[in-house]
Amino acid sequence: MALWILLGIFLFVLLVVVIYATTIYNGLVNLRNNIEKSWSNIDVLLKQRFDELPKLIKVCEGYMQHEQKTLEAVIKARSMVQNAQGEQDSLQAQNLLTDTLRSLFMVVERYPDLKADSAFLGLSRRISELEDMIADRREYYNDSVTIYNIRIEQIPDVLVARLFNFTDRPLWRIDAAHRQDVTVNFQHT
Amino acid sequence: MTSSKHPHLLIVESVAAGSRELDTLIAELAGQPGFDPYLARQRLIGRGPNLLAEGSKELLRPSANILVRRGWRCWVLPVEAPRLVPTRLRSLHLDDAGLTLFTAEKQIRIQRDSRLVAVLGDLSGSVIGKALKHLMAQNVYSGVDRARPIGDDELQQAILRARPVLDLYLLDEEGEPGDAVRLLPGRFDPRGLGESMSLSAARNLQVVLDQVRQIVEPRILSLDFGLAVLPGCQVEKAAEEIPWERPNLNSLSRFGWLLCRMQACGPHKQADTAETVRPQPPSLPLQPAAVQDLLGEIRGESPPKDPLPEHRSGLPQPPACPRTQGLSRPQWWSMGSALLGLGVFLLLVNPGPLRPVAGYALRTGLLQATLGAVCLWWGFHFLRLKRRVENTPTSKTRSLALGLVEVHGRARRKYALVSPMSQQPCVYYRLRRFRRDRNNRWKLSSSSDSGHVPFYLEDNTGRVLVDPARASVRPRSRQEGFSGQQILMLERSSPVDRDQKWIEEIIAEGRFLYILGHATENRAPRISLRERVVEALRELKTDPVAMQQYDLNGDGQICEQEWSAARKHVEEQLLHQSLRQESRPGTSRDRVVIVHPKHRSLPFIIAETASEAHLTRSYGLYSLPFFAVALFAVAWALLILVEYLGLN
Numbered sequence A: 001m002a003l004w005i006l007l008g009i010f011l012f013v014l015l016v017v018v019i020y021a022t023t024i025y026n027g028l029v030n031l032r033n034n035i036e037k038s039w040s041n042i043d044v045l046l047k048q049r050f051d052e053l054p055k056l057i058k059v060c061e062g063y064m065q066h067e068q069k070t071l072e073a074v075i076k077a078r079s080m081v082q083n084a085q086g087e088q089d090s091l092q093a094q095n096l097l098t099d100t101l102r103s104l105f106m107v108v109e110r111y112p113d114l115k116a117d118s119a120f121l122g123l124s125r126r127i128s129e130l131e132d133m134i135a136d137r138r139e140y141y142n143d144s145v146t147i148y149n150i151r152i153e154q155i156p157d158v159l160v161a162r163l164f165n166f167t168d169r170p171l172w173r174i175d176a177a178h179r180q181d182v183t184v185n186f187q188h189t
Numbered sequence B: 001m002t003s004s005k006h007p008h009l010l011i012v013e014s015v016a017a018g019s020r021e022l023d024t025l026i027a028e029l030a031g032q033p034g035f036d037p038y039l040a041r042q043r044l045i046g047r048g049p050n051l052l053a054e055g056s057k058e059l060l061r062p063s064a065n066i067l068v069r070r071g072w073r074c075w076v077l078p079v080e081a082p083r084l085v086p087t088r089l090r091s092l093h094l095d096d097a098g099l100t101l102f103t104a105e106k107q108i109r110i111q112r113d114s115r116l117v118a119v120l121g122d123l124s125g126s127v128i129g130k131a132l133k134h135l136m137a138q139n140v141y142s143g144v145d146r147a148r149p150i151g152d153d154e155l156q157q158a159i160l161r162a163r164p165v166l167d168l169y170l171l172d173e174e175g176e177p178g179d180a181v182r183l184l185p186g187r188f189d190p191r192g193l194g195e196s197m198s199l200s201a202a203r204n205l206q207v208v209l210d211q212v213r214q215i216v217e218p219r220i221l222s223l224d225f226g227l228a229v230l231p232g233c234q235v236e237k238a239a240e241e242i243p244w245e246r247p248n249l250n251s252l253s254r255f256g257w258l259l260c261r262m263q264a265c266g267p268h269k270q271a272d273t274a275e276t277v278r279p280q281p282p283s284l285p286l287q288p289a290a291v292q293d294l295l296g297e298i299r300g301e302s303p304p305k306d307p308l309p310e311h312r313s314g315l316p317q318p319p320a321c322p323r324t325q326g327l328s329r330p331q332w333w334s335m336g337s338a339l340l341g342l343g344v345f346l347l348l349v350n351p352g353p354l355r356p357v358a359g360y361a362l363r364t365g366l367l368q369a370t371l372g373a374v375c376l377w378w379g380f381h382f383l384r385l386k387r388r389v390e391n392t393p394t395s396k397t398r399s400l401a402l403g404l405v406e407v408h409g410r411a412r413r414k415y416a417l418v419s420p421m422s423q424q425p426c427v428y429y430r431l432r433r434f435r436r437d438r439n440n441r442w443k444l445s446s447s448s449d450s451g452h453v454p455f456y457l458e459d460n461t462g463r464v465l466v467d468p469a470r471a472s473v474r475p476r477s478r479q480e481g482f483s484g485q486q487i488l489m490l491e492r493s494s495p496v497d498r499d500q501k502w503i504e505e506i507i508a509e510g511r512f513l514y515i516l517g518h519a520t521e522n523r524a525p526r527i528s529l530r531e532r533v534v535e536a537l538r539e540l541k542t543d544p545v546a547m548q549q550y551d552l553n554g555d556g557q558i559c560e561q562e563w564s565a566a567r568k569h570v571e572e573q574l575l576h577q578s579l580r581q582e583s584r585p586g587t588s589r590d591r592v593v594i595v596h597p598k599h600r601s602l603p604f605i606i607a608e609t610a611s612e613a614h615l616t617r618s619y620g621l622y623s624l625p626f627f628a629v630a631l632f633a634v635a636w637a638l639l640i641l642v643e644y645l646g647l648n
Helices: A002-061 A068-083 A088-106 A113-117 A119-149 A157-163 B020-029 B039-042 B057-069 B126-142 B154-163 B190-196 B201-216 B245-265 B290-297 B329-349 B357-362 B366-391 B529-541 B544-548 B559-584 B611-645
Strands: B007-015 B049-056 B075-077 B091-094 B098-102 B107-111 B115-122 B164-171 B177-183 B220-222 B401-413 B425-434 B441-447 B457-458 B461-466 B470-472 B477-483 B497-508 B514-520 B594-597 B605-607
Touching: A002 A068, A002 A088, A002 A119, A002 A157, A002 B357, A002 B366, A002 B611, A068 A088, A119 B366, A119 B559, A157 B441, B007 B057, B020 B057, B039 B049, B039 B290, B049 B245, B057 B075, B091 B190, B107 B164, B107 B201, B115 B126, B115 B154, B115 B201, B115 B245, B126 B154, B154 B201, B154 B514, B164 B201, B164 B245, B164 B514, B177 B245, B190 B201, B190 B441, B201 B470, B220 B245, B357 B366, B357 B611, B366 B611, B401 B425, B401 B461, B529 B559
Parallel strands: B115 B220, B461 B594, B470 B605
Antiparallel strands: B007 B049, B007 B075, B091 B098, B098 B107, B115 B164, B164 B177, B401 B457, B401 B514, B425 B441, B425 B497, B457 B461, B477 B497, B514 B594, B514 B605
16 A cells, blocks of 8 residues: 555656646746847847938938048948848947947037937937947846856756756857947047 | 914815815925825815914914915914813703803803804714725725715714714804803703703704704804814723723813814914914913823824835826726625535535535545645746746836836836825725624625726836736735724724724835736837828828928929928928927836736736845745645545555
8 A cells, every 4th residue: 555655656746846847948948038039129129229320310411511421430330230141240230330329429519500409319319218228138138148047057957958958148248349448538629 | 372483283174085286285285394295185185174284383384375375274273272171061941032051150141143163072983983984985986086074964963873062162252262061961951942852862962953053153063073183182982991081071172172263363364474463361371291292192193104205296096997897806706605605505405416426536535636736736836936037037117128027116106096094195005895704704895906007117217107907916015904993094093893804905105016017018009200201291282282382483383303302391390290209208108018918827916025036935935835735635645546446
C-alpha cells in the first residue's frame, strides 16, 4: 500500500514539476518576445522622428539660407537611415542622424526669427519629446534584456534555458564618441 | 468686549450638496491661514451651522470676506462659555394672546412680538445615526455630490420619537438672550395646554412647539443639535455604562447659546473691517482652561496623518456609474449559494439519484483529487502572477508603449471623487456592507466601488490615465464601522446597529501605486495630414468665394499653377494648425489609457505599495497554502484510491 501511495505522490510531484517547468518555459518565451517588442517599439519612435524631419527641414529652409550645408547633412543622414541594411548599419545611421539634428538645433540659435516661428517651435518640441521617449524606451529595452539574462542564469530557470537553448542577449550600447565629455565654447564669433 | 487677539470661531451655514461653486470656494480658501480644505468640505456640506476654522479675528476675517463675497452666510464669534443656561419648565398656560411658561423662579411670557430662538434636540444621539445612515445610503447609491441631508419634517419626527428636549431662548431688544427655558417631556405639567393636552409626553412637547410657531413669527427653530459641528456641542452615545444625559444637556446649552450669539452678532459683512464694539452684559471671567477645553475639542478632529496632497480644485464630477448588464459579484455569490443550498436540500429530501454519485466520488477519492486539482490551479495562478510581475520591466508614463505595461507613480484624481464613509479625496474606493446572519456570521449584503471612475498615475516624466474597471485593486487604507457609528466624518457617536457593518477600502490621492495593465489608445485614430489636405481641398472646391483668393490673374479660372499654389497654401495651413494643437499643453495628454487586458489570462493589478518586491512576496506567500492543501488532498485521494482498488 505504501508503495502505491509513494508512487502516486511521486507522480503528483512529477506533475507539479512539469507544470512548473512549463511555467518557466512560457515565462522565458514571454521575456524573449518582450525584448523583441521593446526593440520594435524603439523603431516605431525612430520612424516617427524620421517622418517629422521633412517638415522640420521645410520650415528651416525659409530662414536658413546660409546653412544649406547643415540642412543637407540632415537630409543625407535621413536617407542613410532609409537605405541602411542590417541592424548595425541602421544603428549607425540613427546615431548619425541624432548628431546632425543636434548640429542643426545648435545652428538655429543664430536665427532668432526661426526660433520664434510657431511651426518650428512645435516641431522642435515634438522632436525633443521623441528623443526623450527614445531614450526611455532604450532604457526599457535594457531592462527587458537584463531581466531575461538574469532569469536564464538563475536556478531553476537555467535548467529550462539550457534545455531549450535560450541564449543571452546584448544590451543597447552607445557609441564611444557619445561618452566623451562635451566641449563648450562660450566665445561667439 | 473681546480682543481681536482672543480666539474666535468662523462658523458657516452649510449647504445641502456640493457644487462647482463649492469647489471654487474651497480652492480660494485653500491659501488662508488656519484653513484645512479637507475638513472644510465636510463642514460646508451638511445641515445647519458648522465650524470652519478657528483663530484670531484678524486671521479669520479674510476667509470670512471670501465667504461673504461668494454669497455664504458666516459668523466670526469669540470663544466663550455660555452666560445663560435654560431653566426647567414646571408648568405653562396657553391663552389667546400667548403662552406663559413657569419655572421654579419666574414666569416667562411668549407673545406675538417676542423674539425667540428655539432648539429641538435629541439627547440620545439616535437621530444622528439616522441622519448618517440616510447620508451614507445616498452617498453610496447617488454619489457624494448628489447626496442631500435629511429633511426638516422627517428630522423633527425622528427627534420627537427619540429623547426630545426643547430649549426656548427669549431675546431682548438688542438681540441678546434674556431668558431661557428648557422643556423636558413628562417633566412639566401639561394641563395648561387645555384641550390640546395629550397623554403622550412627546405629543405635549409637539403641541407646545406648534403653539410657539403659531404665536411668534418670525422665530428661529433649529433641529441641528448633534448634526452641526460646533465646539462643545458634541452628543455622547446613550449607553448604560457612562453618563450621557448631563453631558448632552450641557452640549445642548452651549449649542443654544451659540445660536443666540449668532443672532445677536448677525452674519459677517465684508465691509466690517473695523472692530465693532457692541454693548454686552457683564460676563463671568472666562478661564483660560475653558478656552483651551473648547479649542481642544476643535483640534481633536485631526487631519489625515499622511502628508496632504496638493489640493486641486475645479475637478469635474465623477461620471455616473453605468448600469451593469450582468449580475454583481455579491449577486453571483447569492445565486451560487442559493443553487448549492437547493442542491443540498434536494439531496436531503430525495437522496436517491445523487447519493450513489456523491458516495462513489468520496469512496474513490475523486472528490479529494478534484480539491487537489483546484488548489494546484490556484497555487500556480499566484506563482504565474508573481513571475509576471517580476518579468515585466517598469515603463515611464512619457514613453508608454501599447500592450502590457508596468508603471509606478502617485495616484492623482481626474474627477472630484470622495470616499463615501471617510470623506477623503481618493482615486478609488470599495464599500461593502455586511449583515450578521442567524449563525452569527457576517454575510456580504451589498457592495459598490468606484471602478467606473478613471484616475491618473503620475511619475517624474508625466502622467497616464488609468481606467480601474475590472482591475484587481489592492488598497491599503481600510475603515470599518457599524451602522449608526460615525467613523471619521464627525467625532461623536450614536446607538450602533451591531448586526450591520460597513467596510470601506480606499486609495487616497497622492498614494504610491503599482499598476500592471494593458496600455491602449484612448481616442479615435488620428487622421493623417494627407487625408486632411484632401478633405480641405474638397471643401475649398465647393466654396467659390474662397477659391477666388487663389485666382491670381483674375480670369475667373483656376489654372494648374494656381491650383498648385492653393494646394501648397492649404497644406501649410494645416501643418501649422496641427503643430499649434500639438504644442498646446494638455492636448497631447490622455492619448493612452491603462485598462483591463482583452486577454483574460493577463492580469490587471492596481496595488497600493511602495515596493514591487512586497507585492511579489505576497503572491509567493499566497501560493504556498494552496500547494500544501493540494499535496494533502492528493495524498488523501491516493490513500482512499489504493484502499478502494484493494492494492494493499
